[in-house]
Amino acid sequence: MYIEINSPLDMHLHLRDGAMLNLVAPLSARHFSAGLIMPNLVPPIRTIDDVVSYKKRIIRAIQNEKFTPYMTVFFHEQLDFNTLQALKKEILAVKMYPDWVTTNSAWWVKTVDLAKIWHIFEAMQTLEIPLCIHWETNDFVMDREKNFIPIYEMLVKTYPKLKIIMEHITTKESADFVEKYDNVYATITLHHLMITLDDVVWWLLQPHLFCKPIAKRPEDRQALLNLVLKWSKKVMFWSDSAPHPITKKETKYCSAWVFTAPIAIQFLVELFEKHNAIEKLWLFLCQNAKDIYKINPPEKIVRLEKKEYMIPERYYDVVPFKHEQIVSWSFTHW
Amino acid sequence: MYIEINSPLDMHLHLRDGAMLNLVAPLSARHFSAGLIMPNLVPPIRTIDDVVSYKKRIIRAIQNEKFTPYMTVFFHEQLDFNTLQALKKEILAVKMYPDWVTTNSAWWVKTVDLAKIWHIFEAMQTLEIPLCIHWETNDFVMDREKNFIPIYEMLVKTYPKLKIIMEHITTKESADFVEKYDNVYATITLHHLMITLDDVVWWLLQPHLFCKPIAKRPEDRQALLNLVLKWSKKVMFWSDSAPHPITKKETKYCSAWVFTAPIAIQFLVELFEKHNAIEKLWLFLCQNAKDIYKINPPEKIVRLEKKEYMIPERYYDVVPFKHEQIVSWSFTHW
Numbered sequence: 191m192y193i194e195i196n197s198p199l200d201m202h203l204h205l206r207d208g209a210m211l212n213l214v215a216p217l218s219a220r221h222f223s224a225g226l227i228m229p230n231l232v233p234p235i236r237t238i239d240d241v242v243s244y245k246k247r248i249i250r251a252i253q254n255e256k257f258t259p260y261m262t263v264f265f266h267e268q269l270d271f272n273t274l275q276a277l278k279k280e281i282l283a284v285k286m287y288p289d290w291v292t293t294n295s296a297w298w299v300k301t302v303d304l305a306k307i308w309h310i311f312e313a314m315q316t317l318e319i320p321l322c323i324h325w326e327t328n329d330f331v332m333d334r335e336k337n338f339i340p341i342y343e344m345l346v347k348t349y350p351k352l353k354i355i356m357e358h359i360t361t362k363e364s365a366d367f368v369e370k371y372d373n374v375y376a377t378i379t380l381h382h383l384m385i386t387l388d389d390v391v392w393w394l395l396q397p398h399l400f401c402k403p404i405a406k407r408p409e410d411r412q413a414l415l416n417l418v419l420k421w422s423k424k425v426m427f428w429s430d431s432a433p434h435p436i437t438k439k440e441t442k443y444c445s446a447w448v449f450t451a452p453i454a455i456q457f458l459v460e461l462f463e464k465h466n467a468i469e470k471l472w473l474f475l476c477q478n479a480k481d482i483y484k485i486n487p488p489e490k491i492v493r494l495e496k497k498e499y500m501i502p503e504r505y506y507d508v509v510p511f512k513h514e515q516i517v518s519w520s521f522t523h524w
Numbered sequence: 525m526y527i528e529i530n531s532p533l534d535m536h537l538h539l540r541d542g543a544m545l546n547l548v549a550p551l552s553a554r555h556f557s558a559g560l561i562m563p564n565l566v567p568p569i570r571t572i573d574d575v576v577s578y579k580k581r582i583i584r585a586i587q588n589e590k591f592t593p594y595m596t597v598f599f600h601e602q603l604d605f606n607t608l609q610a611l612k613k614e615i616l617a618v619k620m621y622p623d624w625v626t627t628n629s630a631w632w633v634k635t636v637d638l639a640k641i642w643h644i645f646e647a648m649q650t651l652e653i654p655l656c657i658h659w660e661t662n663d664f665v666m667d668r669e670k671n672f673i674p675i676y677e678m679l680v681k682t683y684p685k686l687k688i689i690m691e692h693i694t695t696k697e698s699a700d701f702v703e704k705y706d707n708v709y710a711t712i713t714l715h716h717l718m719i720t721l722d723d724v725v726w727w728l729l730q731p732h733l734f735c736k737p738i739a740k741r742p743e744d745r746q747a748l749l750n751l752v753l754k755w756s757k758k759v760m761f762w763s764d765s766a767p768h769p770i771t772k773k774e775t776k777y778c779s780a781w782v783f784t785a786p787i788a789i790q791f792l793v794e795l796f797e798k799h800n801a802i803e804k805l806w807l808f809l810c811q812n813a814k815d816i817y818k819i820n821p822p823e824k825i826v827r828l829e830k831k832e833y834m835i836p837e838r839y840y841d842v843v844p845f846k847h848e849q850i851v852s853w854s855f856t857h858w
Contacts, residue, residue, distance in 0.1 A: 330742055331726045332666070391725060391738050392665050395778035400729040408664055441774050442843065444729035509776065 191496040192522070195472060197223035197487050198455055199479045202322070202357055202377050202428030204228045204447070205248055205259075212251045213506055214433050218451045219257035221521065223476075224487035226260045226322075226428070229285055234264035241280045256488050262322065267306065271313040282483055283320040283355070288327075311349050320353035320483065322377075325364065326403055332387075335403050336363045346371050353482065358382065358430055360403045362413035368424050369417075375482050377428040378414050380454045381511055383461060386411050397444040398509050401430070419462075421470045426479040429454045433508040450511040453501050457512070459494055459519045493522040525830040526856070529806060531557035531821050532789055533813045536656070536691060536711050536762030538562045538781070539582055539593075546585045547840055548767045552785045553591035555855065557810075558821035560594045560656075560762070563619055568598035575614045590822050596656065601640065605647040616817055617654040617689070622661075645683050654687035654817065656711075659698065660737055666721075669737050670697045680705050687816065692716065692764055694737045696747035702758050703751075709816050711762040712748050714788045715845055717795060720745050731778040732843050735764070753796075755804045760813040763788045769841040784845040787835050790853045791846070793828055797853075827856040 203225040205215050218225055227248065229235035235244050241261045248259045263269075263277060265286035274284075314321055323342065326334040346354055356364055356376040368376040385405045390396055399405070417425055431454065432447035439445060450457075455475070462471040480486065499520035501512050537559040539549050552559055561582065563569035569578050575595045582593045597603075597611055599620035608618075648655055657676065660668040680688055690698055690710040702710040719739045724730055733739070751759055765788065766781035773779060784791075789809070796805040814820065833854035835846050 330720070331722050332741070386664070387725075388665050391721075391734065393780075395729070395731050395734040395780065396776070397729055397731070397778065398776060400725065404725050407666070440776060442730070442732060442847075444731065446727075446729065513776075 192493060193459060193468065193495075193519075194491050194493050195455065195459075195475060197490050198475045198492060199223060199427070199487060200225040200429045200431070200451070200454070201426040201479045201483075202226055202228060202430055203451070204230070204430070204432040205251070206433065207231050207244070207247065210433055210435075211247060213508070214431070214449075214451060215248055215251035216253060216255060217505065218429075218431065219252035219255035220452075221455055221490075221492045222257060222451075223490040224258035224260055224485070226262060226282060226483075229262045229264040230287070234266075235262070236264050236266055236268075238277055238280055241277070245280075256490055258487050260483070260485065265310070265321075267310075269307075269310045269313075271309075271316070274310070274313050274317050274319060278317055278319060281319070282485065283322050284314060285322045285324070285357075287324045311345060311352055315349045315352040318351075318353075320355055322355045322357050325356045325359060331404055332406065335359070335361050335406075339363060339367055343367075346374055349373070355426075355482075358403060358428070359414065360406050361410045365410075365413040365417045369422070375424045375426065376417075377426050377430075378418060379428060379430045380450050380457055380461075381405065381430075381448050383411065383415055383418065384457070397439045398448060398511065398513065400439075400444055400446050401448045402446040415465075418474050419465050419467050421467075421473050423473070423478055423481065425474060426482065427454075427458065427475045433505075435507040436504070436509055437507070439509060448511045449505070449508050452505065453499075453510060453512065453517060455492065456494065456499060456517045456519045456521070460517055463519075494519045495522050526827060527793060527802065527829075527853075528825050528827050529789065529793075529809060531824050532809045532826060533557060533761070533821060534559040534763045534765070534785070534788070535760040535813045535817075536560055536562060536764055537785070538564070538764070538766035539585070540767065541565050541578070541581065544767055544769075545581060547842070548765070548783075548785060549582055549585035550587060550589060551839065552763075552765065553586035553589035554786075555789055555824075555826045556591060556785075557824040558592035558594055558819070560596060560616060560817075563596045563598040564621070568600075569596070570598050570600055570602075572611055572614055575611070579614075590824055592821050594817070594819065599644075599655075601644075603641075603644045603647075605643075605650070608644070608647050608651050608653060612651055612653060615653070616819065617656050618648060619656045619658070619691075621658045645679060645686060649683045649686040652685075652687075654689055656689045656691050659690045659693060665738055666740065669693070669695045669740075673697060673701055677701075680708055683707070689760075689816075692737060692762070693748065694740050695744045699744075699747040699751045703756070709758045709760065710751075711760050711764075712752060713762060713764045714784050714791055714795075715739065715764075715782050717745065717749055717752065718791070731773045732782060732845065732847065734773075734778055734780050735782045736780040749799075752808050753799050753801050755801075755807050757807070757812055757815065759808060760816065761788075761792065761809045767839075767842040770838070770843055771841070773843060782845045783839070783842050786839065787833075787844060787846065787851060789826065790828065790833060790851045790855070793853045794851055828853045829856050 260282040431451035433449045434445045462468045497520045594616040765785035767783045768779045796802045831854045
């Protein structure tokens with residue numbers, strides 16, 4: 191049994207920089223047609239020069255693969271109509287991390303200054319630049335996504351033509367919210383469709399399943415799955431694949447995020463097949479993002495066959511999601 | 525500033541066996557007067573011979589320290605009035621792990637067979653042997669303690685003279701339950717008074733704070749603290765100190781439990797001092813257990829002074845709780 195997917199897209203991807211970029215970019219580029227590249231380098235991607243230069247490094251890293259890196263900039267308080275207008279030809283979206291999602295707040299939007307940045311949302315609406323938001327407060331880890339909604343609902347209502355993408359939603363409340371407003375969209379990862387907090391911290395602690403936002407309750411995972419399987423036009427796949435070397439994962443203080451780029455499509459096919467929805471996978475994996483972002487990524491047919499594949503224990507020094515486990519679909523060529 | 529504590533007790537302690545026993549037993553025996561020793565070796569401690577032999581190994585391991593190991597046996601379906609009567613002179617309590625708390629159910633009490641073991645509870649009540657219960661179901665990790673209450677409330681009501689100790693409570697619901705019935709008591713760890721799930725899985729994942737039951741929500745921690753600080757007669761300190769070598773903690777699949785034995789008393793003094801309750805620490809750390817178990821442990825005065833102490837990074841190959849952090853009290857002698 192075979193399946194072909196035309197132009198799978200990864201609409202939220204961390205490619206890092208330097209040696210790690212060179213390791214992981216080809217793994218994404220091999221089977222995805224395009225990706226939305228996150229700007230949170232150190233320091234973050236903020237200016238046109240940053241964008242152009244990072245894009246060049248990505249294109250060099252992916253070598254000869256046909257893959258379009260759609261670029262983003264880091265939301266910051268110096269953005270205005272003119273800078274956004276100039277940026278527009280180089281970026282697909284602006285990514286916002288409210289300062290409360292991290293202790294490293296130097297580069298992040300100050301919550302207290304939200305009134306000061308209202309004009310930026312206004313400009314983005316006028317210029318039709320989508321806003322991607324890391325959708326969490328700084329509350330208790332199981333509440334931080336749920337508690338974000340009442341704060342940002344005002345933004346959603348004030349700019350009804352501004353496309354707002356709730357990034358990496360993980361809760362039932364978010365799954366409900368995305369359907370409530372016409373201008374709200376969401377990305378969902380593979381791992382949040384597959385795991386719950388039980389997988390991370392129950393019998394044994396699994397650092398390679400430790401991600402942000404943390405995987406939530408079984409009913410949350412079910413709500414995400416329901417949203418995807420009803421073929422909602424408002425949700426896009428993104429891997430949030432973010433590699434960390436094993437030394438940062440198996441240690442006293444382990445870094446967050448999981449590495450799924452090379453095996454995400456196979457698991458998605460398996461998941462949709464299990465739910466008798468395989469023929470609609472293209473919506474989640476491709477078409478919805480094309481419609482939402484109005485993009486036309488390069489055509490790339492990836493072909494899979496129903497044949498077991500053992501996930502490697504490592505890609506160099508990065509341990510992938512579901513390492514040493516079997517997925518029931520394989521690419522016909524790597 | 526100095527404080528003296530007479531006969532601190534650790535009423536739930538894992539000493540392991542073999543080389544690990546020899547490493548950790550002296551660390552507990554140095555400052556505790558006695559401890560209730562958990563029977564979950566592999567295979568578990570079940571018979572008089574098991575108890576006597578394990579106790580001998582413990583006494584050898586603690587060398588010349590004045591320390592009484594109060595022994596327990598593993599609850600199993602072959603216990604009856606006669607075996608319990610014979611065991612009574614060697615043990616202080618029976619420890620029960622319902623099978624649902626682990627996948628390794630071979631040695632554990634089968635839930636489905638609860639009716640078959642009713643006579644054992646009857647015998648324990650008659651013989652006045654307390655029952656310590658690992659108080660969790662096999663539900664979602666954040667619900668498993670809360671969901672245990674309705675199941676075991678029947679046991680509490682059916683045997684109103686059987687002393688039931690809810691081991692290592694971590695939730696507000698358990699803190700409320702312990703006050704609801706005269707025959708219910710509880711143990712609380714140091715770490716559950718200090719950390720929440722945020723410490724385990726928020727910014728960075730911390731395997732050395734990964735314990736069972738998992739640390740819960742801020743309001744749960746507050747409820748435990750309130751119970752202890754109101755000088756409840758029904759709660760006892762226990763460290764649940766359980767050492768794991770660093771190779772089992774900083775790896776792909778990390779073992780649970782934390783190692784607090786050598787630094788628990790110092791942190792308890794700091795915590796009670798912070799809440800202006802230092803003069804009542806002896807209830808939690810000593811007197812309540814003496815009253816509940818009707819024991820008379822050896823007198824051992826431990827003396828602390830208000831002087832900063834840096835927790836070591838390791839005890840041999842075991843990383844302790846709050847490693848490399850400072851506690852504001854020190855023992856005047858080690």
